[in-house]
Amino acid sequence: MHFEELIKSIKERREELQVxxxxxxxxxxxxxxxxxxxxxxxxxxxxxxxSKLADVLGMEVGLQVKNLSRNE
Amino acid sequence: MHFEELIKSIKERREELQVxxxxxxxxxxxxxxxxxxxxxxxxxxxxxxxSKLADVLGMEVGLQVKNLSRNE
DNA sequence: CTTCGAAGTGCATTATACGGCTCTTTTTTA
DNA sequence: TAAAAAAGAGCCGTATAATGCACTTCGAAG
Numbered sequence: 001m002h003f004e005e006l007i008k009s010i011k012e013r014r015e016e017l018q019v020x021x022x023x024x025x026x027x028x029x030x031x032x033x034x035x036x037x038x039x040x041x042x043x044x045x046x047x048x049x050x051s052k053l054a055d056v057l058g059m060e061v062g063l064q065v066k067n068l069s070r071n072e
Numbered sequence: 073m074h075f076e077e078l079i080k081s082i083k084e085r086r087e088e089l090q091v092x093x094x095x096x097x098x099x100x101x102x103x104x105x106x107x108x109x110x111x112x113x114x115x116x117x118x119x120x121x122x123s124k125l126a127d128v129l130g131m132e133v134g135l136q137v138k139n140l141s142r143n144e
Numbered sequence: 145c146t147t148c149g150a151a152g153t154g155c156a157t158t159a160t161a162c163g164g165c166t167c168t169t170t171t172t173t174a
Numbered sequence: 175t176a177a178a179a180a181a182g183a184g185c186c187g188t189a190t191a192a193t194g195c196a197c198t199t200c201g202a203a204g
Contacts, residue, residue, distance in 0.1 A: 002132070003119060009135045020150060031193045033153095040152055046161075046191065047075060048116045050135075058138050060074070063081040063122075066130050092180065103163040105183095110161095112182055118161065118191075 004041065006050070011039050013057045028052040076113065078122070083111050085129045100124040 014024055021039065025032040030052050037043045038053075051061055086096055093111065097104040102124050109115045110125075123133055 003123075006119070006133065006135055013137070021152095022150075033194065034192050036152060037192085042153095043191070044118045044120045046116045046118050047078065047122060049192075050119060051075070054135055059135050060138050061078065062134050062136055063078055063126055063131050064134055065085070066132050093182095094180080105163050105165090106161075108182060109163095114183090115161070121162080 003044070007039060007041060009059070010050075010053055010057065013059060014039075017057065019057075024053065024056060028056040075116070079111060079113060081131070082122075082125055082129065085131060086111075089129065091129075096125065096128060100128040 014021070019027075021035050022032055024030075025035045028035075030049055034043075034045075034049060035053070038045050038049070047061065054061055086093070091099075093107050094104055096102075097107045100107075102121055106115075106117075106121060107125065110117050110121070119133065126133055
């Protein structure tokens with residue numbers, strides 16, 4: 001599972017912006033408990049939760065084709 | 073919410089590969105009911121569910137900084 | 145040592161995602 | 175046109191994500 005990368009992205013981005021978990025929780029509307037749990041590597045967040053956090057951090061969730069060779 | 077885009081990505085990719093919901097469900101280990109629900113726009117899948125589906129379709133979930141050129 | 149801010153954890157509750165089964169609707173094929 | 179395949183939806187039990195509250199841990203500062 002590469003959840004860890006996603007989680008780390010969030011956490012690193014948050015720290016980069018010097019935002020505390022508490023502030024991010026408030027800004028995103030995600031519960032502090034949820035964020036803590038999430039950042040400490042426990043949990044399987046819903047897309048909604050992830051999006052809320054990403055949004056505040058100026059990021060976005062996306063899906064990419066891994067290989068390529070398919071033009072769209 | 074831009075869930076719709078993610079959902080559409082999955083659905084389009086699945087159709088592109090000419091895989092039925094049933095087959096994708098089996099291959100990914102996600103319940104057929106869940107996939108149906110998900111593709112029909114209802115639901116808030118967990119990262120795990122999304123990942124399972126994306127994986128089988130040769131895609132991956134990612135987080136990108138929205139703006140650009142800030143950092144890699 | 146004490147205090148404070150930030151982060152992490154345990155417990156309990158509520159909300160909801162997951163999934164199987166069945167039925168209906170839509171789309172495709174003959 | 176009918177039949178089959180695929181997709182969508184209702185019911186409903188189970189698993190777990192989301193959340194609040196209180197406590198602990200850790201580091202920095204006093």
